[in-house]
Amino acid sequence: MSGIWRDTARRLRSNRLALGAAGFILGIALLSIVGPLVDANRFDSLDWSNIAVAPGAQHGHWLGTDRLGRDMLVRTLDGTRISLLIGMIAASMSLVVGVAYGAIAGFAGGGIDRWMMRLVEIMSGLPLIFFVILLTVLFGRGLFLLLSSIGAIGWLTMARIVRGQTLSVRRREFIEAAVAGGAGPARIIFKHVVPNVIGPVIVYAMLTVPQMILFESFLSFLGLGIQEPHASLGTLIADGAGEMEAAPWILLVPGGLLALLLLSFNLFGDCLRDALGSDGS
Amino acid sequence: MGMRTIRYFLGRFGGAAATLFAIVTISFFLMRLAPGGPFDEEQNLPADAMANLKARYGFDQPLWNQYGRYLAALARGDFGPSYRYRDVTVTELIGQGLPVSATLGAIAIALALCVGVALGTAAALRQDSLADHGAMVLAVAGIAIPSFVLLPFLDLIFGIHLHWLPVAGWERGSAPHLLLPVLVLCLPPLATIARLTRAGMLDVMRSPYVRTAFAKGLPLSTVILRHAMRPALVPVAGYLVPAVAAIMTGSLVVESIAGLPGIGRYLVQGALNRDYTLVLGMVIVYSTFLIGMGLLVDLLYAWLDPRIRFRP
Numbered sequence: 001m002s003g004i005w006r007d008t009a010r011r012l013r014s015n016r017l018a019l020g021a022a023g024f025i026l027g028i029a030l031l032s033i034v035g036p037l038v039d040a041n042r043f044d045s046l047d048w049s050n051i052a053v054a055p056g057a058q059h060g061h062w063l064g065t066d067r068l069g070r071d072m073l074v075r076t077l078d079g080t081r082i083s084l085l086i087g088m089i090a091a092s093m094s095l096v097v098g099v100a101y102g103a104i105a106g107f108a109g110g111g112i113d114r115w116m117m118r119l120v121e122i123m124s125g126l127p128l129i130f131f132v133i134l135l136t137v138l139f140g141r142g143l144f145l146l147l148s149s150i151g152a153i154g155w156l157t158m159a160r161i162v163r164g165q166t167l168s169v170r171r172r173e174f175i176e177a178a179v180a181g182g183a184g185p186a187r188i189i190f191k192h193v194v195p196n197v198i199g200p201v202i203v204y205a206m207l208t209v210p211q212m213i214l215f216e217s218f219l220s221f222l223g224l225g226i227q228e229p230h231a232s233l234g235t236l237i238a239d240g241a242g243e244m245e246a247a248p249w250i251l252l253v254p255g256g257l258l259a260l261l262l263l264s265f266n267l268f269g270d271c272l273r274d275a276l277g278s279d280g281s
Numbered sequence: 282m283g284m285r286t287i288r289y290f291l292g293r294f295g296g297a298a299a300t301l302f303a304i305v306t307i308s309f310f311l312m313r314l315a316p317g318g319p320f321d322e323e324q325n326l327p328a329d330a331m332a333n334l335k336a337r338y339g340f341d342q343p344l345w346n347q348y349g350r351y352l353a354a355l356a357r358g359d360f361g362p363s364y365r366y367r368d369v370t371v372t373e374l375i376g377q378g379l380p381v382s383a384t385l386g387a388i389a390i391a392l393a394l395c396v397g398v399a400l401g402t403a404a405a406l407r408q409d410s411l412a413d414h415g416a417m418v419l420a421v422a423g424i425a426i427p428s429f430v431l432l433p434f435l436d437l438i439f440g441i442h443l444h445w446l447p448v449a450g451w452e453r454g455s456a457p458h459l460l461l462p463v464l465v466l467c468l469p470p471l472a473t474i475a476r477l478t479r480a481g482m483l484d485v486m487r488s489p490y491v492r493t494a495f496a497k498g499l500p501l502s503t504v505i506l507r508h509a510m511r512p513a514l515v516p517v518a519g520y521l522v523p524a525v526a527a528i529m530t531g532s533l534v535v536e537s538i539a540g541l542p543g544i545g546r547y548l549v550q551g552a553l554n555r556d557y558t559l560v561l562g563m564v565i566v567y568s569t570f571l572i573g574m575g576l577l578v579d580l581l582y583a584w585l586d587p588r589i590r591f592r593p
Contacts, residue, residue: 122300129530130564133552134308214427221429221534222549234429241433241538245441255430263425 011275018271021264028261032081041071044229055249064249066239076254079231080261086147086232087213093151094212095205098158103189103197105159106166117163124156129215136224146225150215154208161204165197203273210265217258233258286583293579297572304568305355309348312557338362360562365554371562374547379566382532382543385459389467389528397471398517401478402505405486416475423472429534432465436538449540462539466531470524474517481513511585518581525574529567 012018041047046068055064055072063072105116132149169175170193178192213233219225220234228235233254240251326334332341339347354361360371400419403412439461440448447458485491486509494504529545536545544563551559 122303129526129533130548130567133548134311134560134564136552217427218429218530218534222537223553224549237429237433241429244433244437248437251430251433251437255434259426259430262427263421266421266424 008272008275012271015271015275018268018275021268021271024260024264025268028080028257029084032077032084035077036074036081039071039074039077041074044070046070054247055253063253064247066250067243067247072250072253075231076233076236076257079226079233079236079254080257082226082230083213083216083233083258084261086143086150086216087209089147090150090154090212090216091205091208093147094154094158094208095201097151098155099162099194099201101155102159102162102164103166103193106163107170107185107189107193109167109170113163117160120156120159129153129218132219133224136219143226146216146219150212150219153215154212158201158204158208161200162194162197165200166193169193169196199276203269203276206272207266207269210262210269213258213265214262233261290576290579293576297576301565301568301572305352305565306348308561308564309351310344312561313344313347338364355565360565361558363551363556363559365551365556365559371558374559375544375562375566378542378544378547381541382536382545385462385466385532385535385541385543386525386528388459388463389531390470390525392463393467393471393474393524393528394517396467397474398478398514400471401475402482402510402513404475404479405482406501406505408483413479416479419468420472420476423469426468428465428469428531429538431468432461432535432538435461435465449538458539462535462541466528466535469531470520470527473520474524477516477520478513481516482509485509485513515582515585518578518585521578521581522571522575526571529571 012022036042047065047070050059050065051067053059053065055062063076065071066075101116101120105113108116132153135149136145174196175188175192178188183191216225216232217234217237220232221238223235223238226232226235231239236254237251237258240248240254244251335341339350342350351361358372360375363369363371363374366374400412400416404410404416407413436448439446446461449458491504491509494508499508532543532545533549534545535541536543537549540546544566547559548563548567550556551563
């Protein structure tokens with residue numbers, strides 16, 4: 001097991017694209033945590049003498065301000081932190097639910113497996129984005145609801161991947177040995193099955209993060225996600241789209257950053273898949 | 282078509298109908314579970330006026346009666362009154378918006394399919410050529426640049442700076458007004474279709490029967506069009522439902538940004554206004570489309586790959 005990880009780490013280290021993508025993500029993440037703390041401006045402080053000024057150093061707002069005179073650099077970093085956090089949490093939720101669900105279905109087999117996977121099939125046939133919108137209409141637009149509705153749609157593909165992997169290891173000798181050793185099903189699933197199917201799971205989890213970030217931005221863009229005065233990249237882009245004629249930087253700063261982040265996550269996920277030597281499906 | 286095929290499709294049809302019924306039911310009861318009524322914002326309304334208002338929308342009835350009445354109305358194509366647009370029914374709103382959204386979606390999916398398949402095939406035939414790299418760049422861009430960044434950005438360049446194209450509006454579907462929205466809408470599925478076609482084509486081109494076709498001396502175009510294309514497109518057919526879902530999702534954003542009067546914009550506004558019947562109606566319309574698309578894809582599968590015809 002550890003040999004595989006050492007090989008993977010070595011291959012990743014020799015891949016410049018992977019290093020660049022990972023470095024960019026980590027750098028932005030760090031900046032989004034530290035930046036708002038050290039910058040003199042706050043994400044919701046208004047600078048009435050500098051309304052919608054263009055990027056430049058002379059007025060103390062490096063990336064300009066929005067129409068309320070709020071500093072774009074701090075707001076974008078703050079929004080990035082919220083977007084990244086939501087992406088990570090939602091991806092972790094889909095990881096936990098998907099792995100447990102898929103491993104149980106694959107290990108149980110038979111009728112249980114059939115019914116559990118039919119449920120997944122039906123759910124993936126539904127237009128879940130519309131259900132999320134329905135949920136946000138019903139229960140208000142809190143952060144918790146946003147997270148749970150995003151997490152609720154994220155786990156389906158993960159469950160499918162884990163089930164497929166579980167089916168492939170289920171008849172192997174070490175499982176038989178564990179059964180012979182008297183281990184219960186829960187112990188076998190989480191101590192023996194899950195660690196052995198983790199490769200493709202990690203790859204897919206890595207690719208889930210940008211999906212979740214995109215999804216959150218999408219909802220926030222439509223006004224159904226994060227609410228003022230807080231911002232995520234989605235709400236910042238929505239603000240920017242309304243002002244682009246007079247102040248294009250309000251759109252371009254968060255929009256460009258979101259595109260670069262999504263690109264980096266996807267590239268890193270692809271590199272990780274290659275390095276692990278699994279096709280992730 | 283044999284008896285088994287017909288029975289298979291009847292079964293699929295039944296399953297689709299059951300799914301749709303489940304969606305309607307779950308959505309309806311979710312809507313009624315919501316905290317607060319749609320008239321909470323009415324200020325200083327006398328108690329009897331409020332009672333009249335509730336009776337007008339059927340809220341004085343028991344929940345099961347309301348559900349039965351909604352289903353019965355739905356069977357007649359009546360989605361009920363909108364809570365927010367007081368003098369308009371949801372059916373009228375859908376009737377106004379659907380042609381716009383359907384036009385937009387149909388052009389986008391057709392474009393994504395034609396260009397995606399062509400690009401993917403070209404990329405597979407000439408690996409490491411301009412088409413190959415172009416397809417890869419497009420695929421990455423299609424994933425990384427969200428529609429709500431791309432459309433304002435393109436508006437900024439072509440609409441505001443160059444004045445080549447209008448920034449927003451419908452104008453009875455005039456081509457310049459539709460160009461950017463359609464382009465943005467079709468890009469993500471186009472990218473995925475190109476990638477799937479490329480992979481499928483590479484796979485098929487290595488198979489023995491394609492080698493035989495070449496050995497017979499058939500020209501390249503005949504081999505591709507008559508032999509390789511159909512099986513290579515099976516993965517693309519599998520992606521069609523997600524593609525339609527992606528275009529529907531994208532249309533929410535694109536219609537809102539470009540100010541197109543389609544149902545996507547109504548759904549977003551309905552959601553922001555807590556207009557429950559409107560949102561419910563939209564969810565039902567979108568689900569029906571998507572489920573219908575799933576059935577269509579099953580038929581398409583059977584045509585593309587005869588082996589699938591007798592799947593249990």
